[in-house]
Amino acid sequence: MTSTDTHPTADAITWRPRSRRVTWLVVVLVVLVALAAASIAVGSRDVAWSDIVAALGGTTDNLGQAAVTKRVPRTVLAVLVGAALGMAGAVMQGVTRNPLADPGVLGINMGASLAVVVGLAWFGLSSASATVWAAIAGAAVAAVFVYAVGSLGRGGATPLKLALAGAATSAALTSLITAVVLPRNDIAENVLSFEIGGVGGATWSGIGTVVPFLAVGLVLSLLSARGLNSLALGDELATGLGERVAMVRGVAALGSVLLCGAATSVAGPIAFVGLVVPHLCRLLVGVDHRWLLPFTALTGACLLTAADVLGRILVRPSELDVGILTALIGAPFFIAVVRRQKLREL
Amino acid sequence: MSADLERPRLVEVPAAAVTQVTRDRKRRAVRRRVVIAVLSVLVLAMIAVSLMVGQTFYPPGDVLRVLLGQDVPGAAFTVGRLRIPRTVLAVVVGLSFGLAGVTFQTMLRNPLASPDVIGISSGAGAAAAFAIVVVGWSGTRVSAFAIVVCLAVALAIYLLAxxxxxxxxxxxxxxxxxxxMLRSATAYVLSVAADWDLQEAMRWLTGSLNGASWTATLPALVALVVLAPILLGQTRNLSTLQLGDDTAAALGVRLERTRLIAILAAVGLIAFATSGAGPIAFVAFLAGPIAARxxxxxxSLLVPAALVGALLVLVGDFCGQYAFGNRMPVGVVTGVLGAPSLIYLIIRTNRAGGSL
Structure with missing residues (x-):
């Protein structure tokens, strides 16, 4: 399941035939399109097909059409955020060589959230791009901090130490976020959206602000794909193969921090997407990061869109934030990964 | 200890060393007694402060007369109806969380294994939120349901691990x-409920004493009175368990029985306390390590940790009500206190190069 497993049929798992990967690529793309369509068609309000088509054409004559017009940016945001988180998780698992790495589990999304919340409450942060910058800075600080704490002591950053440091940091930051937001009635309206992520508040302008950041993060992550393949062999071997290990780590980490920081600045902290998606994708396309990274983006988009649609169906006429559903789906998965690990690795 | 006398002496121990050991033991026993005494005095002082001080100050005389059941204009309502239930709930919940937390930490030999870190408190929180907010139950039925869920969660964690x-x-x-998972389940439960507000959400997510009443306090109080003596009865067995299962068994501890009693009692305390005040963040986690320091x-750490727990909740609630411009739920205050401690604990363990 993980790249570190030594399996009798490791070769067969690692290098999938190209045709099979292409098949999966088509399947995932079809699923994504279907989910996006469902996300536009399904919601807390039933809208007739004719109205949906009319709304997509740009008319907002009745309530149904207006609802659909709001669902379109929401769907786009879910796809973008899911893709960003899925890929960020894959890159983090590659950089730390840790099957438990995830922007949520490691507390990085919470770092981004805290930075945004502090900016809003104390420094009068108002412009959308400043929010994104604050989130990215918070994510970067949290990432460095968790990695530093997790790699203290003997054995460096073992999966267990890193996961514990991340979980502790995440819990700590959650408390701080609540303490910062609660006294401020003017921003307390959003308290839950900073503690539990969701894509309900999507707007075109918000999406426009984060897209450049996401694009840069995406490019940096994809550029480091080949380097991550070498890193999987271990630092010594990677260096021996001529890889500049520190450089690869730096670029990949920057890419993943940009991705999850920007995603958190628009959607709040959403955990476990980055954990689940890479593990699933490795089963489908193997461990080659050049294939894995684009796949995790697509699958992440599928997962988040599906969770968002589900959240709108489950508690009609109300809505369930997507962050709640991803935790409900993702936490059992986390437990399964913990259980699969060999004793020595944990 | 008497065990030493029964064992045949193979090596002659110098008399000076024996007196040194005896003296050290005595000194440590004195220190323990002093710490417990000081903590008790602090808890009593904090109780007095919480009863007297608030938006309006009532002198000790007024408070005493209210406690004796006399009708004092103004104070009868403020102290009798608002402050006494709140303070009693704070003490009960603090004692329960401290006691249950240190029991888990001692039994699993790891300070991180406290019920609020490993999800047992959030299990009770989710269950209580579901029972109260969605089903509309109250009183003992809520606590009973919380206990069942709590036990199920504890069992599930144990089996999964x-x-x-x-x-x-x-x-x-x-x-x-x-x-x-349970935290998001709580959030799910709250969002399914028709009319829930931020106040209610805070109570079930981080713990709060706002809206404390006798109906919430009494079950927790009864649980504490029944379960605390059971747990304290296991003091010696729990301390021996810390030496490791094999050693403890060799020293005559009945492992399974001790574990079962301790887990049932601790889970009961957590469930009743949580259905009264929500899972107050990090109190169960903090009490043990502070007491150990x-x-x-x-x-044994059981009594000192219980007192530290009560003190944490009392001080946290008092600060939350009056130290900041805005009324903060106690869970937010203890959360901010507990968060750095959690990280500090992990840094220290990692530095020491422990097996963690």
Whole structure:
């Protein structure tokens, strides 16, 4: 399941035939399109097909059409955020060589959230791009901090130490976020959206602000794909193969921090997407990061869109934030990964 | 100890060394007693402060007369109806969380294995939120339901962590996963409920004493009175368990029986306290390590940790009400206190190069 497993049929798992990967690529793309369509068609309000088509054409004559017009940016945001988180998780698992790495589990999304919340409450942060910058800075600080704490002591950053440091940091930051937001009635309206992520508040302008950041993060992550393949062999071997290990780590980490920081600045902290998606994708396309990274983006988009649609169906006429559903789906998965690990690795 | 006398002496121990050991033991026993006494005085002082001080100050005389059941204009309502239930709930909940937390930490030999880190408190929180907010139950039915769910969660964590023996670290990681799930389950329950407000959400997510009443306090109080003596009866067995299962068994501890009693009592305390005030963040986690620092390496931590827990909740609630411009739920205050301690604990363990 993980790249570190030594399996009798490791070769067969690692290098999938190209045709099979292409098949999966088509399947995932079809699923994504279907989910996006469902996300536009399904919601807390039933809208007739004719109205949906009319709304997509740009008319907002009745309530149904207006609802659909709001669902379109929401769907786009879910796809973008899911893709960003899925890929960020894959890159983090590659950089730390840790099957438990995830922007949520490691507390990085919470770092981004805290930075945004502090900016809003104390420094009068108002412009959308400043929010994104604050989130990215918070994510970067949290990432460095968790990695530093997790790699203290003997054995460096073992999966267990890193996961514990991340979980502790995440819990700590959650408390701080609540303490910062609660006294401020003017921003307390959003308290839950900073503690539990969701894509309900999507707007075109918000999406426009984060897209450049996401694009840069995406490019940096994809550029480091080949380097991550070498890193999987271990630092010594990677260096021996001529890889500049520190450089690869730096670029990949920057890419993943940009991705999850920007995603958190628009959607709040959403955990476990980055954990689940890479593990699933490795089963489908193997461990080659050049294939894995684009796949995790697509699958992440599928997962988040599906969770968002589900959240709108489950508690009609109300809505369930997507962050709640991803935790409900993702936490059992986390437990399964913990259980699969060999004793020595944990 | 008497065990020493029964064993045949193979090596002659110098008399000076024996007196040195005896003196050290005595000194540590004195320190333990002093710490417990000081903590008790502090808890009593904090109770007095919480009863007297508030938006309006009532002198000790007024408070005493209200306590004796006399009708004092103004104070009868403010102190009798608002402050007394709140203070009693704070003390009961603090004692319960401290006691249950240190029981888990002692039994699993790891400070991170406290019920609020591994999801047992959030299990009770989710259950209580569901029972109260969605089903509309109240009183003992809520607590009973919370206990059942709590036990189920504890059992589930134990079984999930069991794989040819339970490894403490794996149990903690799995507990963290369970905690994340139950927290979002609580959020789910709250959002399904028709009319829930931020106040209610804060209570079930971080713990709060706002809206404390006798109906919420009494079940927790009864549970404490019944369960605390049972747990304290296991003091010696729990301390011996810390030496490791094999050693404890060799020293005559009935492992399974001790564990079962301790888990049932601790889970009961957590469930009743949580259905009264919500899972107050990090009190169960903090009480044990603080008590250990104060008492030093001797004797059981159960009583000091319970007192520290009560003190934390009392001080946290008082600060939350009056120290900041805005009324903060106690869970937010203890959360901010507990968060850095959690990180500090992990840094220290990692530095020491422990097996963690």
């Amino acid at each position: 069991f794989k040819g023996g339970v490894l403490g670290t794996r149990l903690i990681l799995i507990g963290i996963g369970v905690e994340a 104060l008492v030093g390496p001797n004797g």
